Amino acid sequence: MFDNLSDKLDKAFHILKGHGKITEVNVAETLKEVRRALLDADVNFKIAKDFTTKVKEKAIGQNVLTTLQPGQLLVKLVKDELTELMGGDVAGVNLSGNPTVILMSGLQGSGKTTFSGKLANYLQTKKGKKPLLVACDIYRPAAIQQLYVVGDSIAVEVYSEPENKNPVEIAQNAIKHAKANGFNVVIVDTAGRLAVDEAMMTEISNVHKAIQPHETLFVVDSMTGQDAVNTAKAFNDRLNFDGVILTKLDGDTRGGAAISIKSVVNKPIKFVGTGEKMEAIDVFYPDRMAERILGMGDVVSLVERAQEQFDEEEARKIQKKIAKNEFGFDDFLSQIQQVKKMGNMKDLVGMIPGASKAMKDVEIEDDAFKHIEAIIHSMTPKERSKPALIDVKRKARIAKGSGTKIEQVNQLMKQFDQMSKMMKMMQGPGGKNMMKMMGNMKGGMPGGMPPGMR
Secondary structure, three states, X not given: OOHHHHHHHHHHHHHHOOOOOOOHHHHHHHHHHHHHHHHHOOOOHHHHHHHHHHHHHHHOOOOOOOOOOHHHHHHHHHHHHHHHHOOOOOOOOOOOOXXXXXXXXXXXXXXXXXXXXXHHHHHHHHOOOOEEEEEEOOOOOOHHHHHHHHHHHHOOOEEOOOOOOOHHHHHHHHXXXXXXXXXXXXXXXXXXXXXXXXXXXXXXXXXXXHHOOOEEEEEEEHXXXXXXXXXXXXXXXXHOOOEEEEXXXXXXXXXXXHHHHHHHHOOOEEEXXXXXXXXXXXXXXXXXXXXXXXXXXXXXXXXHHHHHHOOHHHHHHHHHHHHOOOOOHHHHHHHHHHHHXXXXXXXXXHOOOOHHHHOOOOOOOOOOOHHHHHHHHOOOHHHHHOHHHOOHHHHHHHHHHHOOOHHHHHXXXXXXXXXXXXXXXXXXXXXXXHHHHHHOOOOOOOOOOOHHHO
Protein backbone atom coordinates (compact mmCIF):
# COMPACT_ATOMS: atom_id res chain seq x y z
CA MET A 1 0.00 0.00 0.00
CA PHE A 2 1.48 3.33 -1.17
CA ASP A 3 4.95 1.70 -1.35
CA ASN A 4 5.89 3.46 -4.59
CA LEU A 5 4.70 6.87 -3.35
CA SER A 6 6.46 6.44 0.00
CA ASP A 7 9.71 5.51 -1.75
CA LYS A 8 9.59 8.55 -4.09
CA LEU A 9 8.77 10.96 -1.27
CA ASP A 10 11.67 9.55 0.76
CA LYS A 11 14.03 10.23 -2.17
CA ALA A 12 12.64 13.75 -2.53
CA PHE A 13 13.41 14.59 1.11
CA HIS A 14 16.99 13.32 0.69
CA ILE A 15 17.70 16.42 -1.39
CA LEU A 16 17.77 18.50 1.81
CA LYS A 17 20.21 16.16 3.53
CA GLY A 18 23.34 17.98 4.57
CA HIS A 19 21.92 21.51 4.23
CA GLY A 20 22.23 23.68 7.34
CA LYS A 21 19.02 25.57 6.72
CA ILE A 22 15.92 25.54 4.56
CA THR A 23 16.27 27.95 1.66
CA GLU A 24 13.91 28.83 -1.16
CA VAL A 25 16.18 27.05 -3.63
CA ASN A 26 16.50 23.67 -1.87
CA VAL A 27 12.83 23.69 -0.82
CA ALA A 28 11.74 24.35 -4.42
CA GLU A 29 13.96 21.49 -5.62
CA THR A 30 12.57 19.09 -3.02
CA LEU A 31 8.95 20.08 -3.58
CA LYS A 32 9.36 19.67 -7.32
CA GLU A 33 10.16 16.01 -6.60
CA VAL A 34 7.25 15.80 -4.12
CA ARG A 35 4.88 17.11 -6.82
CA ARG A 36 6.28 14.59 -9.30
CA ALA A 37 5.74 11.78 -6.75
CA LEU A 38 2.12 12.87 -6.24
CA LEU A 39 1.49 12.99 -10.00
CA ASP A 40 2.99 9.51 -10.37
CA ALA A 41 0.53 8.40 -7.68
CA ASP A 42 -2.28 9.63 -9.98
CA VAL A 43 -3.11 12.75 -7.94
CA ASN A 44 -4.81 15.49 -9.97
CA PHE A 45 -2.26 18.02 -11.33
CA LYS A 46 -4.00 21.07 -9.82
CA ILE A 47 -4.27 19.41 -6.40
CA ALA A 48 -0.58 18.39 -6.49
CA LYS A 49 0.45 21.94 -7.51
CA ASP A 50 -1.70 23.61 -4.82
CA PHE A 51 -0.37 21.14 -2.25
CA THR A 52 3.30 21.92 -2.88
CA THR A 53 2.59 25.67 -3.06
CA LYS A 54 1.06 25.58 0.44
CA VAL A 55 3.97 23.56 1.84
CA LYS A 56 6.47 25.96 0.27
CA GLU A 57 4.73 29.00 1.76
CA LYS A 58 4.89 27.43 5.22
CA ALA A 59 8.51 26.30 4.83
CA ILE A 60 10.12 29.50 3.55
CA GLY A 61 11.28 31.74 6.36
CA GLN A 62 10.80 29.18 9.12
CA ASN A 63 13.79 28.66 11.38
CA VAL A 64 14.90 25.09 11.73
CA LEU A 65 14.09 23.90 15.25
CA THR A 66 17.19 23.04 17.26
CA THR A 67 16.11 19.40 17.57
CA LEU A 68 15.27 18.96 13.89
CA GLN A 69 17.18 18.72 10.64
CA PRO A 70 15.80 20.65 7.63
CA GLY A 71 14.53 17.46 6.02
CA GLN A 72 12.62 16.51 9.15
CA LEU A 73 10.96 19.91 9.35
CA LEU A 74 9.81 19.65 5.74
CA VAL A 75 8.55 16.10 6.32
CA LYS A 76 6.43 17.43 9.20
CA LEU A 77 5.02 20.21 7.01
CA VAL A 78 4.22 17.71 4.24
CA LYS A 79 2.63 15.34 6.78
CA ASP A 80 0.41 18.12 8.19
CA GLU A 81 -0.64 19.22 4.70
CA LEU A 82 -1.32 15.62 3.60
CA THR A 83 -3.49 15.13 6.70
CA GLU A 84 -5.47 18.25 5.85
CA LEU A 85 -5.80 17.23 2.19
CA MET A 86 -7.25 13.84 3.17
CA GLY A 87 -9.85 15.39 5.48
CA GLY A 88 -8.06 16.53 8.63
CA ASP A 89 -10.28 14.91 11.25
CA VAL A 90 -11.73 11.40 11.41
CA ALA A 91 -15.37 11.27 10.21
CA GLY A 92 -17.84 9.01 11.99
CA VAL A 93 -20.87 7.25 10.56
CA ASN A 94 -24.34 8.60 11.41
CA LEU A 95 -26.24 6.02 13.47
CA SER A 96 -28.98 8.31 14.80
CA GLY A 97 -32.00 6.66 13.18
CA ASN A 98 -34.17 3.83 14.48
CA PRO A 99 -33.56 2.01 12.32
CA THR A 100 -30.57 3.78 10.80
CA VAL A 101 -30.79 3.42 7.03
CA ILE A 102 -27.48 3.27 5.12
CA LEU A 103 -27.50 3.36 1.31
CA MET A 104 -24.48 1.88 -0.48
CA SER A 105 -23.65 3.25 -3.94
CA GLY A 106 -20.87 2.71 -6.47
CA LEU A 107 -19.86 1.05 -9.73
CA GLN A 108 -19.97 -2.68 -10.38
CA GLY A 109 -16.73 -4.33 -9.26
CA SER A 110 -15.89 -1.73 -6.63
CA GLY A 111 -16.48 -4.21 -3.81
CA LYS A 112 -19.83 -2.74 -2.74
CA THR A 113 -21.52 -6.03 -1.78
CA THR A 114 -18.51 -7.33 0.15
CA PHE A 115 -18.09 -4.03 1.96
CA SER A 116 -21.79 -3.99 2.88
CA GLY A 117 -21.04 -7.21 4.77
CA LYS A 118 -17.90 -5.76 6.35
CA LEU A 119 -19.83 -2.71 7.52
CA ALA A 120 -22.60 -4.91 8.95
CA ASN A 121 -19.99 -7.00 10.77
CA TYR A 122 -18.26 -3.84 12.10
CA LEU A 123 -21.53 -2.36 13.40
CA GLN A 124 -22.54 -5.69 14.93
CA THR A 125 -19.24 -6.47 16.68
CA LYS A 126 -17.90 -2.98 17.49
CA LYS A 127 -21.07 -0.91 17.95
CA GLY A 128 -23.48 -3.51 19.34
CA LYS A 129 -26.00 -3.03 16.52
CA LYS A 130 -28.40 -5.51 14.94
CA PRO A 131 -27.99 -4.93 11.18
CA LEU A 132 -30.11 -6.12 8.27
CA LEU A 133 -28.57 -6.47 4.80
CA VAL A 134 -30.87 -5.68 1.86
CA ALA A 135 -30.35 -7.06 -1.66
CA CYS A 136 -31.40 -4.35 -4.14
CA ASP A 137 -29.09 -5.35 -6.99
CA ILE A 138 -31.67 -6.91 -9.32
CA TYR A 139 -29.45 -7.07 -12.43
CA ARG A 140 -26.08 -8.67 -11.70
CA PRO A 141 -26.19 -12.48 -11.91
CA ALA A 142 -25.89 -14.11 -8.47
CA ALA A 143 -25.75 -10.70 -6.71
CA ILE A 144 -28.48 -11.72 -4.25
CA GLN A 145 -26.81 -15.07 -3.62
CA GLN A 146 -23.47 -13.32 -3.00
CA LEU A 147 -25.08 -11.15 -0.31
CA TYR A 148 -26.57 -14.26 1.32
CA VAL A 149 -23.11 -15.89 1.42
CA VAL A 150 -21.67 -12.73 2.98
CA GLY A 151 -24.54 -12.53 5.48
CA ASP A 152 -24.17 -16.19 6.49
CA SER A 153 -20.43 -15.73 7.13
CA ILE A 154 -21.10 -13.00 9.73
CA ALA A 155 -24.47 -14.27 11.05
CA VAL A 156 -26.40 -11.26 9.70
CA GLU A 157 -29.88 -11.65 8.16
CA VAL A 158 -30.38 -10.75 4.49
CA TYR A 159 -33.67 -9.39 3.11
CA SER A 160 -34.48 -10.03 -0.54
CA GLU A 161 -37.41 -10.30 -2.96
CA PRO A 162 -35.98 -12.31 -5.90
CA GLU A 163 -39.12 -11.99 -8.02
CA ASN A 164 -39.52 -8.24 -7.48
CA LYS A 165 -37.73 -6.06 -10.07
CA ASN A 166 -38.50 -2.76 -8.35
CA PRO A 167 -35.56 -1.75 -6.07
CA VAL A 168 -37.56 1.11 -4.51
CA GLU A 169 -40.27 -1.31 -3.31
CA ILE A 170 -37.67 -3.81 -2.07
CA ALA A 171 -35.88 -1.13 -0.02
CA GLN A 172 -39.13 0.22 1.44
CA ASN A 173 -40.38 -3.28 2.34
CA ALA A 174 -37.01 -4.07 3.94
CA ILE A 175 -37.27 -1.04 6.23
CA LYS A 176 -40.78 -2.15 7.28
CA HIS A 177 -39.38 -5.64 7.96
CA ALA A 178 -36.55 -4.13 10.04
CA LYS A 179 -38.97 -2.07 12.17
CA ALA A 180 -41.19 -5.09 12.77
CA ASN A 181 -38.32 -7.40 13.74
CA GLY A 182 -36.06 -5.27 15.91
CA PHE A 183 -33.27 -4.45 13.44
CA ASN A 184 -31.70 -1.05 14.24
CA VAL A 185 -29.52 -0.69 11.12
CA VAL A 186 -30.56 -1.33 7.51
CA ILE A 187 -27.76 -1.54 4.91
CA VAL A 188 -29.10 -1.32 1.35
CA ASP A 189 -26.83 -2.84 -1.31
CA THR A 190 -27.73 -1.29 -4.70
CA ALA A 191 -26.97 -2.17 -8.32
CA GLY A 192 -23.88 -0.85 -10.07
CA ARG A 193 -22.75 -0.63 -13.69
CA LEU A 194 -19.36 -0.93 -15.37
CA ALA A 195 -19.50 2.83 -16.00
CA VAL A 196 -21.65 5.77 -14.94
CA ASP A 197 -24.89 5.84 -16.97
CA GLU A 198 -28.22 7.65 -16.73
CA ALA A 199 -30.29 4.50 -16.02
CA MET A 200 -28.23 3.60 -12.94
CA MET A 201 -28.17 7.19 -11.67
CA THR A 202 -31.93 7.55 -12.05
CA GLU A 203 -32.56 4.26 -10.27
CA ILE A 204 -30.35 4.97 -7.26
CA SER A 205 -31.68 8.54 -7.07
CA ASN A 206 -35.22 7.12 -6.88
CA VAL A 207 -34.21 4.70 -4.11
CA HIS A 208 -32.46 7.53 -2.26
CA LYS A 209 -35.53 9.80 -2.52
CA ALA A 210 -37.93 7.03 -1.42
CA ILE A 211 -36.08 5.79 1.69
CA GLN A 212 -34.36 9.05 2.79
CA PRO A 213 -31.23 7.30 4.20
CA HIS A 214 -29.47 8.67 7.27
CA GLU A 215 -26.15 7.85 5.60
CA THR A 216 -25.32 7.51 1.90
CA LEU A 217 -21.90 6.00 1.23
CA PHE A 218 -20.02 5.86 -2.06
CA VAL A 219 -17.85 2.74 -2.44
CA VAL A 220 -14.86 3.06 -4.76
CA ASP A 221 -11.97 0.80 -5.79
CA SER A 222 -8.84 2.69 -4.68
CA MET A 223 -6.78 0.90 -7.35
CA THR A 224 -8.56 2.87 -10.11
CA GLY A 225 -6.77 6.09 -9.06
CA GLN A 226 -7.99 9.32 -10.67
CA ASP A 227 -10.87 7.50 -12.37
CA ALA A 228 -12.21 6.81 -8.88
CA VAL A 229 -12.18 10.52 -8.10
CA ASN A 230 -14.02 11.39 -11.33
CA THR A 231 -16.65 8.70 -10.65
CA ALA A 232 -17.10 9.98 -7.10
CA LYS A 233 -17.80 13.47 -8.45
CA ALA A 234 -20.45 12.12 -10.86
CA PHE A 235 -22.22 10.23 -8.06
CA ASN A 236 -21.98 13.14 -5.63
CA ASP A 237 -23.56 15.52 -8.16
CA ARG A 238 -26.67 13.28 -8.20
CA LEU A 239 -26.77 11.81 -4.69
CA ASN A 240 -24.93 14.32 -2.50
CA PHE A 241 -23.54 11.38 -0.53
CA ASP A 242 -22.18 11.65 3.03
CA GLY A 243 -18.89 9.85 2.75
CA VAL A 244 -16.51 7.65 0.76
CA ILE A 245 -15.45 4.04 1.29
CA LEU A 246 -12.09 3.09 -0.27
CA THR A 247 -11.79 -0.64 -0.98
CA LYS A 248 -8.77 -2.78 -1.96
CA LEU A 249 -6.34 -0.48 -0.14
CA ASP A 250 -4.22 -3.57 0.55
CA GLY A 251 -3.57 -3.98 -3.19
CA ASP A 252 -1.01 -2.32 -5.42
CA THR A 253 -2.65 1.08 -5.11
CA ARG A 254 -0.84 4.25 -6.17
CA GLY A 255 -2.74 6.30 -3.60
CA GLY A 256 -4.17 9.05 -5.83
CA ALA A 257 -7.78 8.38 -4.83
CA ALA A 258 -7.09 8.43 -1.08
CA ILE A 259 -5.10 11.64 -1.32
CA SER A 260 -7.31 13.72 -3.62
CA ILE A 261 -10.91 12.49 -3.36
CA LYS A 262 -11.79 14.71 -0.35
CA SER A 263 -10.50 17.80 -2.17
CA VAL A 264 -12.63 17.09 -5.26
CA VAL A 265 -16.01 16.12 -3.72
CA ASN A 266 -15.56 17.76 -0.30
CA LYS A 267 -16.80 14.59 1.41
CA PRO A 268 -14.74 12.61 3.94
CA ILE A 269 -13.32 9.12 3.53
CA LYS A 270 -15.06 7.22 6.34
CA PHE A 271 -13.78 3.65 6.02
CA VAL A 272 -11.16 1.69 4.10
CA GLY A 273 -11.11 -1.98 3.13
CA THR A 274 -7.75 -3.67 3.68
CA GLY A 275 -8.31 -7.30 2.72
CA GLU A 276 -10.77 -10.05 1.83
CA LYS A 277 -11.83 -11.04 5.35
CA MET A 278 -14.99 -9.58 6.89
CA GLU A 279 -12.85 -8.08 9.68
CA ALA A 280 -10.68 -6.19 7.15
CA ILE A 281 -12.30 -2.79 7.66
CA ASP A 282 -10.65 0.24 9.23
CA VAL A 283 -11.99 3.64 10.22
CA PHE A 284 -10.08 6.17 8.09
CA TYR A 285 -7.76 8.42 10.12
CA PRO A 286 -6.19 11.08 7.82
CA ASP A 287 -3.28 11.76 10.20
CA ARG A 288 -2.40 8.08 10.57
CA MET A 289 -2.60 7.53 6.81
CA ALA A 290 -0.31 10.53 6.21
CA GLU A 291 2.22 9.05 8.64
CA ARG A 292 2.11 5.69 6.86
CA ILE A 293 2.56 7.31 3.43
CA LEU A 294 5.65 9.11 4.75
CA GLY A 295 7.11 5.91 6.22
CA MET A 296 6.46 6.89 9.85
CA GLY A 297 4.34 3.81 10.52
CA ASP A 298 1.10 3.77 12.50
CA VAL A 299 1.79 2.57 16.02
CA VAL A 300 -1.62 3.67 17.33
CA SER A 301 -3.57 1.50 14.86
CA LEU A 302 -1.19 -1.40 15.52
CA VAL A 303 -1.81 -1.15 19.28
CA GLU A 304 -5.57 -0.89 18.73
CA ARG A 305 -5.61 -4.01 16.56
CA ALA A 306 -3.58 -5.90 19.17
CA GLN A 307 -5.98 -4.81 21.92
CA GLU A 308 -8.98 -6.03 19.92
CA GLN A 309 -7.49 -9.54 19.95
CA PHE A 310 -6.24 -9.31 23.54
CA ASP A 311 -7.89 -11.93 25.76
CA GLU A 312 -7.22 -11.15 29.45
CA GLU A 313 -8.25 -14.60 30.69
CA GLU A 314 -6.02 -16.29 28.10
CA ALA A 315 -3.16 -13.94 29.05
CA ARG A 316 -3.48 -14.94 32.73
CA LYS A 317 -3.35 -18.64 31.82
CA ILE A 318 -0.26 -18.08 29.67
CA GLN A 319 1.37 -16.12 32.49
CA LYS A 320 0.86 -18.99 34.93
CA LYS A 321 2.26 -21.50 32.43
CA ILE A 322 5.36 -19.37 31.86
CA ALA A 323 5.90 -19.07 35.62
CA LYS A 324 5.72 -22.89 35.94
CA ASN A 325 7.86 -23.41 32.82
CA GLU A 326 4.91 -25.13 31.11
CA PHE A 327 4.60 -22.86 28.05
CA GLY A 328 4.30 -25.18 25.04
CA PHE A 329 3.69 -25.18 21.29
CA ASP A 330 -0.11 -25.28 21.73
CA ASP A 331 0.16 -21.95 23.57
CA PHE A 332 2.50 -20.65 20.88
CA LEU A 333 -0.04 -21.66 18.21
CA SER A 334 -2.76 -19.80 20.12
CA GLN A 335 -0.61 -16.65 20.09
CA ILE A 336 -0.08 -17.01 16.32
CA GLN A 337 -3.86 -17.21 15.76
CA GLN A 338 -4.30 -13.92 17.64
CA VAL A 339 -1.64 -12.21 15.49
CA LYS A 340 -3.27 -13.53 12.29
CA LYS A 341 -6.61 -12.01 13.30
CA MET A 342 -4.94 -8.58 13.37
CA GLY A 343 -4.62 -8.56 9.57
CA ASN A 344 -2.21 -9.53 6.80
CA MET A 345 1.48 -9.35 7.68
CA LYS A 346 2.42 -6.80 5.01
CA ASP A 347 -0.17 -4.39 6.40
CA LEU A 348 1.04 -4.92 9.98
CA VAL A 349 4.69 -4.40 9.01
CA GLY A 350 3.68 -1.11 7.36
CA MET A 351 2.42 0.12 10.75
CA ILE A 352 5.86 -0.23 12.37
CA PRO A 353 7.95 2.97 12.00
CA GLY A 354 10.78 2.38 9.53
CA ALA A 355 9.83 -1.24 8.90
CA SER A 356 8.40 -0.68 5.40
CA LYS A 357 11.65 0.92 4.26
CA ALA A 358 13.85 -1.70 5.94
CA MET A 359 11.85 -4.57 4.42
CA LYS A 360 11.18 -2.93 1.04
CA ASP A 361 12.75 -5.78 -0.95
CA VAL A 362 11.54 -8.57 1.34
CA GLU A 363 8.60 -10.58 0.03
CA ILE A 364 6.05 -10.97 2.84
CA GLU A 365 3.60 -13.80 2.24
CA ASP A 366 -0.07 -13.32 3.12
CA ASP A 367 0.17 -16.53 5.17
CA ALA A 368 3.60 -16.00 6.71
CA PHE A 369 2.91 -18.52 9.49
CA LYS A 370 1.86 -21.50 7.36
CA HIS A 371 5.21 -23.37 7.69
CA ILE A 372 5.28 -22.81 11.46
CA GLU A 373 1.69 -24.02 11.82
CA ALA A 374 2.44 -27.09 9.66
CA ILE A 375 5.44 -27.99 11.84
CA ILE A 376 3.47 -27.61 15.09
CA HIS A 377 0.52 -29.62 13.75
CA SER A 378 2.95 -32.45 12.84
CA MET A 379 3.96 -32.77 16.49
CA THR A 380 2.19 -35.17 18.86
CA PRO A 381 0.13 -33.64 21.70
CA LYS A 382 2.85 -34.72 24.12
CA GLU A 383 5.58 -33.06 22.04
CA ARG A 384 3.61 -29.83 21.86
CA SER A 385 3.14 -29.72 25.63
CA LYS A 386 6.74 -30.76 26.38
CA PRO A 387 9.07 -29.45 23.63
CA ALA A 388 12.12 -30.83 25.49
CA LEU A 389 11.10 -34.32 24.32
CA ILE A 390 11.82 -33.44 20.68
CA ASP A 391 15.12 -35.10 19.75
CA VAL A 392 16.82 -35.53 16.35
CA LYS A 393 14.69 -38.58 15.42
CA ARG A 394 11.45 -36.76 16.28
CA LYS A 395 12.58 -33.66 14.36
CA ALA A 396 13.10 -35.76 11.23
CA ARG A 397 9.58 -37.20 11.57
CA ILE A 398 8.06 -33.74 12.18
CA ALA A 399 9.87 -32.28 9.13
CA LYS A 400 8.63 -35.12 6.93
CA GLY A 401 5.06 -34.83 8.23
CA SER A 402 4.93 -31.04 7.71
CA GLY A 403 6.58 -31.01 4.28
CA THR A 404 9.44 -28.87 5.59
CA LYS A 405 13.18 -29.32 6.06
CA ILE A 406 14.81 -30.38 9.33
CA GLU A 407 16.67 -27.02 9.31
CA GLN A 408 13.31 -25.24 9.47
CA VAL A 409 12.26 -27.39 12.44
CA ASN A 410 15.57 -26.59 14.16
CA GLN A 411 15.08 -22.89 13.49
CA LEU A 412 11.56 -22.95 14.97
CA MET A 413 12.80 -24.84 18.04
CA LYS A 414 15.55 -22.26 18.54
CA GLN A 415 13.17 -19.33 18.14
CA PHE A 416 10.68 -20.94 20.50
CA ASP A 417 13.41 -21.46 23.10
CA GLN A 418 14.56 -17.83 22.81
CA MET A 419 11.00 -16.57 23.08
CA SER A 420 10.32 -18.76 26.13
CA LYS A 421 13.42 -17.36 27.88
CA MET A 422 12.41 -13.80 27.04
CA MET A 423 8.87 -14.38 28.35
CA LYS A 424 10.33 -15.88 31.51
CA MET A 425 12.39 -12.72 31.98
CA MET A 426 9.23 -10.66 31.54
CA GLN A 427 7.88 -12.38 34.65
CA GLY A 428 10.59 -10.66 36.73
CA PRO A 429 10.10 -7.31 38.56
CA GLY A 430 11.24 -5.21 35.57
CA GLY A 431 9.17 -7.24 33.14
CA LYS A 432 6.04 -6.96 35.27
CA ASN A 433 6.40 -3.19 35.32
CA MET A 434 6.65 -3.23 31.52
CA MET A 435 3.57 -5.46 31.23
CA LYS A 436 1.67 -3.14 33.57
CA MET A 437 2.65 -0.14 31.46
CA MET A 438 1.46 -1.91 28.28
CA GLY A 439 -1.77 -2.84 30.02
CA ASN A 440 -2.39 0.81 30.77
CA MET A 441 -2.34 1.47 27.02
CA LYS A 442 -5.63 -0.44 26.68
CA GLY A 443 -8.17 1.76 24.98
CA GLY A 444 -5.65 3.42 22.67
CA MET A 445 -3.07 6.17 22.91
CA PRO A 446 -4.80 9.46 23.65
CA GLY A 447 -3.51 12.32 21.55
CA GLY A 448 -2.11 10.08 18.84
CA MET A 449 1.51 9.05 18.42
CA PRO A 450 4.09 9.85 21.13
CA PRO A 451 6.21 12.96 20.31
CA GLY A 452 9.34 10.95 19.64
CA MET A 453 7.55 8.95 16.93
CA ARG A 454 5.89 11.81 15.10
